[in-house]
Amino acid sequence: MDKKPCNSQDAEVRKGPWTLEEDLILINYIANHGEGVWNSLAKSAGLKRTGKSCRLRWLNYLRPDVRRGNITDEEQQLIMELHAKWGNRWSKIAKHLPGRTDNEIKNFWRTRIQKHIKHAETFTAQSSDQTHDQATTSQVMGAAHVADSYSPPSYPANLEAFPGPSSAESSDNFWTMEDIWSMQLLNGD
DNA sequence: AACTTGCACAACCGCGGGGTA
DNA sequence: CTACCCCGCGGTTGTGCAAGT
Structure with a gap:
């Protein structure tokens, strides 16, 4: 090494x-x-x-x-499906998204999808009372390292409504x- | 108008695997 | 067979920008 x-x-x-x-x-x-x-x-x-x-x-x-930029709904779906399948195998996931890099997908996941999953989990935990105190904790933890522990269709439904790539790539400053x-x-x- | 906070992206770091001398 | 070198991957950090107060 x-x-x-x-x-x-x-x-x-x-x-x-x-x-x-x-x-x-x-x-x-x-x-x-x-x-x-x-x-x-x-x-x-x-x-x-x-x-x-x-x-x-x-x-x-x-x-x-x-x-670069503007990850489409289709790509979002694909990312979620592949991540559900393979976990954090970003390079593997990236191979199924032509033109996308593992770094970009990784960033996208961390900054947007993961956040929404966490929010959704928290919301679910709160609304479902504190009866499942331990369970909620493990759920949130599960969302943190979703690697291979969660089942594919388990993404919160309101994920679809999350504000897509709102910044229409205004990053071309120079x-x-x-x-x-x-x-x-x-x-x- | 100035300051604070949060978000998104680019880049770096450490580790492990594979190939070669 | 061993040691070394290079590549690729995943995690983490730093920076700039925008929005909110």
Whole structure:
């Protein structure tokens, strides 16, 4: 396992948010050379990032086929069904949602679905009196790590009504992926 | 108008598995 | 057979933005 970074140039490694320039370098490099060994790719491209970081950036954000924002109702349903089946196997779930990344699905689940499940569970617990004190606790706990302990159709009905992706992806503050790709086309080749 | 709180997303970290020398 | 390296996964944290008070 890679407990020890075999690289002695740790001081050189950049962390934190990616800059437009770094994105362009990575896109450009992959466009010309394709994906390869990430560590050497990072070095060859002249990026002061770990291969790991490059891979993550590429897979979750820069890949041309990645779809961002606006998770549809169908996708929500699918995510819920697959999660019921497999638990937190995000990458496995992501494979069934073309263009979606495991990270995005994971975030979506944590920030929205899980929250609604918890709320629903709490509401149910409250309305059903305190007769099942222990039971309610375990239910909530079950919702927390739904891994393999709950049954598929057990999602609260009011989940359907939850406010979908209301933010119509207004996150393009600076530049969109289209911009980047057109830039790299101008830049590269 | 300023401050506080909550939400959503991007990125990092640690761990485990598989492949190769 | 063992050790090392790289990849991929899942969990967690940090940051920016928006809404509410």
